[in-house]
Ligand SMILES: O=C(O)c1ccc[n+]([C@@H]2O[C@H](COP(=O)([O-])O)[C@@H](O)[C@H]2O)c1
């Protein structure tokens with residue numbers, strides 16, 4: 106008899122199982138974290154003088170659950186998706202660019218290919234739901250229950266077990282509108298506080314984008330108290346996948362570098378479901394997109410870099426990897442006061 110084909114069960118068959126997974130989160134390994142802080146205090150430098158590099162080394166160990174953290178396998182994950190809301194004229198670029206850029210990623214011609222090489226990160230690109238667009242969320246939920254859960258599951262399953270650090274980002278024409286709508290729904294305030302230029306709208310375009318978001322918020326007013334319902338109604342497939350990947354990383358003890366505005370908005374529902382849900386993430390940079398600084402503040406995330414980037418593609422997160430490598434190199438490679446025969450502070 107031929108073997109039965111395996112039954113592929115969705116990781117999250119219903120919203121309740123996803124909600125439960127979002128609220129069942131491992132804690133940091135405080136023993137490893139303390140061991141790293143203790144060693145840091147013995148290294149040949151004034152205490153605290155390496156600033157955030159010290160915190161980054163402790164963060165790596167706390168979330169890798171290792172007193173000797175490693176960065177042997179760094180992965181830059183780009184989720185791509187398309188958006189029905191582009192029918193409202195919210196992006197200056199045609200939707201085809203999403204698929205064209207996915208090909209460009211595969212051929213090595215995009216910014217992220219160069220940055221991943223510099224960072225010594227493995228680049229992984231996932232075209233979620235084959236780049237089928239979501240529904241236009243001004244009229245209906247962007248995603249059905251099952252399409253949303255599938256996209257979250259794709260994101261969850263895309264995180265390799267043997268990854269030491271995950272850089273997370275996206276590509277999707279129209280997705281700064283979805284991100285701004287999510288941010289407005291989760292944190293309140295007028296849509297104009299969250300809507301930005303995206304890939305290059307002019308001022309009139311940004312005003313129109315804010316109106317589109319306002320009308321979507323009105324349409325979905327009844328479900329704005331539920332973070333997962335917000336992600337489903339106003340997000341997108343690649344945003345749902347980033348949420349799933351961030352959750353997977355937490356369950357698998359992998360620290361995460363978040364990319365820009367879109368990535369931050371995508372994972373924000375997790376923080377609304379469980380207050381410490383983003384503790385294993387570090388925000389790589391503050392994007393030039395108008396709402397990002399406000400969103401970072403709302404989530405108490407402190408960006409590592411501020412270089413005026415507004416590209417997406419996991420570019421900011423991947424660019425931050427050499428800083429994390431530097432933090433680890435200092436932590437592991439420096440001599441102690443005793444080893445180097447340097448006098449300690451009086
Ligand atoms: O995440 C950000 O900070 C960000 C800011 C501006 C633009 N983007 C990228 O631009 C695309 C979406 O822009 P738009 O104008 O089509 O909504 C999408 O592919 C994002 O990766 C991303």
Ligand SMILES: Cc1cc2nc[nH]c2cc1C
Pocket residue numbers: 198202206275276277304416417418
């Ligand atoms: C060309 C282009 C490249 C991108 N990379 C991420 N978002 C993008 C949007 C456009 C338009």
